[in-house]
Amino acid sequence: MDRITLRGAEALPDVGPLELRAAGSGGLVFSALLGLSSVTSLLTAPTGFRFWLAAVTCVFMAVALPFLLVVQARQRALGVLVRLDSHGVRVGDGPTTPWADLSEVRSVKGGVVLVPRPGVELPVVPSAAPFSRPERRAAAYVRRHGSPLVLIPMALDAGQQQILAAVRRLGRIPVGDG
Known part of the structure; x- marks a missing residue:
C-alpha cells in the first residue's frame, strides 16, 4: 500500500x-448538576424572592432534564x-x-x-x-x-x-x- x-x-x-x-451530551451532566443545586437552594432558601427563584429553576429543570434525556437517546440511536x-x-x-x-x-x-x-x-x-x-x-x-x-x-x-x-x-x- x-x-x-x-x-x-x-x-x-x-x-x-x-x-x-x-458527541456525548455534556449538557446533560451540566443540567443534572444545576438541577441538584436548584433543589438544594429550594430546601435551604428562606421565604421570599430567593425561594420563588429556586422554585422556578426547579420547575425549569424538571422540564429540561427529560428533554435532554430524549435528545441523548435519539443521538445514540443515530449510530x-x-x-x-x-x-x-x-x-x-x-x-x-x-x-x-x-x-x-x-x-x-x-x-x-x-x-x-x-x-x-x-x-x-x-x-x-x-x-x-x-x-x-x-x-x-x-x-x-x-x-x-x-x-x-x-x-x-x-x-x-x-x-x-x-x-x-x-x-x-x-x-x-x-
Missing part, C-alpha cells in the same frame, strides 16, 4: 476508516453519522459519495466543508435535535459554505484536526482554508 504524506496526515496512524458519531473511508464519504445509511465527486475540502472556523463537483448532490449530516429540519440546515449551509455537507466537530465525536487528517489520508485531497 502506498502512503502519501500531506500536511497533518501523519497526525493519525495509517488505519481504517473514520466513523463519526454524535454512525458520517463514515470516511478509502472509497469516499457516506452519510448515515445513504450511498457512498466517491472522493472524485468532491471538488475541494475546506477547513473553516468550527467545521470542515466537503464541496461537491458541479451536478453532484450531497446530503446533510443527520441531527437528533428536536425540530431540526434537514432541508433548512442544508440550505443554510449552502448559503454560508457552498455545500450542505458540513462536519461540525463540536457536534461530533472527533476533533477538526482528526477529521482533516482522515480526509487527507483517505481521500488524498488537499485541504484549503475557508
Whole structure:
C-alpha cells in the first residue's frame, strides 16, 4: 500500500476508516448538576424572592432534564453519522459519495466543508435535535459554505484536526482554508 504524506496526515496512524458519531451530551451532566443545586437552594432558601427563584429553576429543570434525556437517546440511536473511508464519504445509511465527486475540502472556523463537483448532490449530516429540519440546515449551509455537507466537530465525536487528517489520508485531497 502506498502512503502519501500531506500536511497533518501523519497526525493519525495509517488505519481504517473514520466513523463519526454524535458527541456525548455534556449538557446533560451540566443540567443534572444545576438541577441538584436548584433543589438544594429550594430546601435551604428562606421565604421570599430567593425561594420563588429556586422554585422556578426547579420547575425549569424538571422540564429540561427529560428533554435532554430524549435528545441523548435519539443521538445514540443515530449510530454512525458520517463514515470516511478509502472509497469516499457516506452519510448515515445513504450511498457512498466517491472522493472524485468532491471538488475541494475546506477547513473553516468550527467545521470542515466537503464541496461537491458541479451536478453532484450531497446530503446533510443527520441531527437528533428536536425540530431540526434537514432541508433548512442544508440550505443554510449552502448559503454560508457552498455545500450542505458540513462536519461540525463540536457536534461530533472527533476533533477538526482528526477529521482533516482522515480526509487527507483517505481521500488524498488537499485541504484549503475557508
